[in-house]
Amino acid sequence: MAVVVGADPVAWSGRWDPGLAGQVAESGDPRCILSVPRENGSETNAFHERTRMQLPVLTPRAAEIEEDPLDLMDEIDVLKKEQDAAILAHFYVDGDLQEIADFTGDSLKLARDATRIPNSTIVFCGVHFMGESAKILSPEKTVLMPDLQAGCSLADSCPADRLAAYQAELRAQGHDFQTVAYINTTAAVKSLCDWIVTSGNAREIIDRVPADKEILFVPDQHLGRYLSSVTGRPMILWAGSCMVHEVFSIQDLLRAKRNHPGSIVMAHPECPANILEISDVVGGTEKMRNYVASIPEKKIFLVATEANMIHPLKKIAPQHEYIPVPGIMTSTGETCACNRCPHMARNTLQKVRDCLKNRSPEIVWQPYFAQAQDVLRRSLLK
Numbered sequence: 001m002a003v004v005v006g007a008d009p010v011a012w013s014g015r016w017d018p019g020l021a022g023q024v025a026e027s028g029d030p031r032c033i034l035s036v037p038r039e040n041g042s043e044t045n046a047f048h049e050r051t052r053m054q055l056p057v058l059t060p061r062a063a064e065i066e067e068d069p070l071d072l073m074d075e076i077d078v079l080k081k082e083q084d085a086a087i088l089a090h091f092y093v094d095g096d097l098q099e100i101a102d103f104t105g106d107s108l109k110l111a112r113d114a115t116r117i118p119n120s121t122i123v124f125c126g127v128h129f130m131g132e133s134a135k136i137l138s139p140e141k142t143v144l145m146p147d148l149q150a151g152c153s154l155a156d157s158c159p160a161d162r163l164a165a166y167q168a169e170l171r172a173q174g175h176d177f178q179t180v181a182y183i184n185t186t187a188a189v190k191s192l193c194d195w196i197v198t199s200g201n202a203r204e205i206i207d208r209v210p211a212d213k214e215i216l217f218v219p220d221q222h223l224g225r226y227l228s229s230v231t232g233r234p235m236i237l238w239a240g241s242c243m244v245h246e247v248f249s250i251q252d253l254l255r256a257k258r259n260h261p262g263s264i265v266m267a268h269p270e271c272p273a274n275i276l277e278i279s280d281v282v283g284g285t286e287k288m289r290n291y292v293a294s295i296p297e298k299k300i301f302l303v304a305t306e307a308n309m310i311h312p313l314k315k316i317a318p319q320h321e322y323i324p325v326p327g328i329m330t331s332t333g334e335t336c337a338c339n340r341c342p343h344m345a346r347n348t349l350q351k352v353r354d355c356l357k358n359r360s361p362e363i364v365w366q367p368y369f370a371q372a373q374d375v376l377r378r379s380l381l382k
Contacts, residue, residue, distance in 0.1 A: 073349065076356065079353065079357060085121035085356060086103065086117045088125065088126070089101035090107070094347070098312065106198060110134070123352060125145075127151060128150055129186060129187070143363040144355045144360065144361065146352050148361040153242060154270075157219050157240030158189055159189075160192060163238075170236070177215060178194040178215060180206065183380075187368060189219075191372040193218075195208070200286050202227055203227065206227055214235075217235045222246075222270055226276060226282065247339070253302065254278070263301065265279040266283075266288050267279035267304035267305065268282075285312070288309065292316065300323065301321070304339075307340050310322045
């Protein structure tokens with residue numbers, strides 16, 4: 001059996017480079033097992049053909065007519081009352097959207113919030129899989145999204161048909177496993193899984209997988225590798241990654257640490273291992289908020305996650321200074337402010353106003369949602 005030692009994607013390329021994404025070597029380390037025979041090149045290439053990351057092609061956004069943000073906020077407040085709506089906003093959307101939201105948080109908190117609110121309509125400022133999860137957990141509610149094209153590179157890296165085919169292959173090879181999926185997946189993928197995790201509950205869920213079962217973790221290889229290291233559980237990893245967390249610059253992070261002695265590096269576990277290895281705090285967005293709030297004296301934090309996360313950090317602990325870790329443009333190798341998710345950026349005040357006014361776009365119930373409902377409820381609500 002081979003162990004992944006270099007299964008990192010070529011960021012922004014739109015597909016995995018088999019020469020980089022499938023490098024394997026013999027090792028005594030039992031973690032992060034990738035069950036692709038090292039000596040069989042055709043099988044290896046076939047695996048990467050099935051699991052290569054397909055980054056979505058984002059269609060250009062139509063230019064919005066500039067409107068006064070305060071006027072838009074007033075309109076939204078009126079429409080919310082008229083439509084009996086509550087606004088949920090992820091920490092990665094722009095700060096002005098977080099300010100108008102009734103609930104803000106990470107994927108786990110917002111999924112739970114969606115089941116508790118009394119309102120008949122939810123406006124979900126986030127990405128598509130989040131709106132799907134809200135609808136699945138609260139099928140009686142109308143779930144609107146400002147922009148249905150707000151997708152997720154992680155979700156797109158793991159299509160349901162490819163996952164089902166790979167699961168069948170593993171079973172045919174004699175593997176006895178349970179599939180654990182990061183919440184950043186489509187509802188169709190969730191319907192094929194035994195457990196769903198977020199960065200906030202992942203360790204707890206991994207502990208619930210029977211010890212005699214192998215774990216197939218999809219789709220984020222970096223989060224899976226991190227969970228394997230902290231839980232000691234061997235994992236078969238799907239070779240996916242987040243287009244934002246993949247491009248953080250290790251050189252610029254080291255330079256920032258040198259320029260800010262005593263600074264604290266916080267990184268999301270979706271980051272590659274080289275970033276996590278030099279981080280002081282590794283955790284999801286709620287863990288980051290709780291950590292900065294626990295330190296009364298002023299500190300400098302270098303933040304390796306989506307840059308909009310700095311908004312809730314400043315809100316809960318304004319005494320600190322927060323510096324976003326820059327990314328790298330793979331086309332030129334230059335440092336850029338590319339630690340912004342283009343999908344989250346599709347959410348705007350104007351689109352929130354318009355979706356409330358038009359009651360669309362709407363997440364419509366699909367037949368396969370029923371299959372995903374049980375695993376979501378078991379994993380996130382119990």
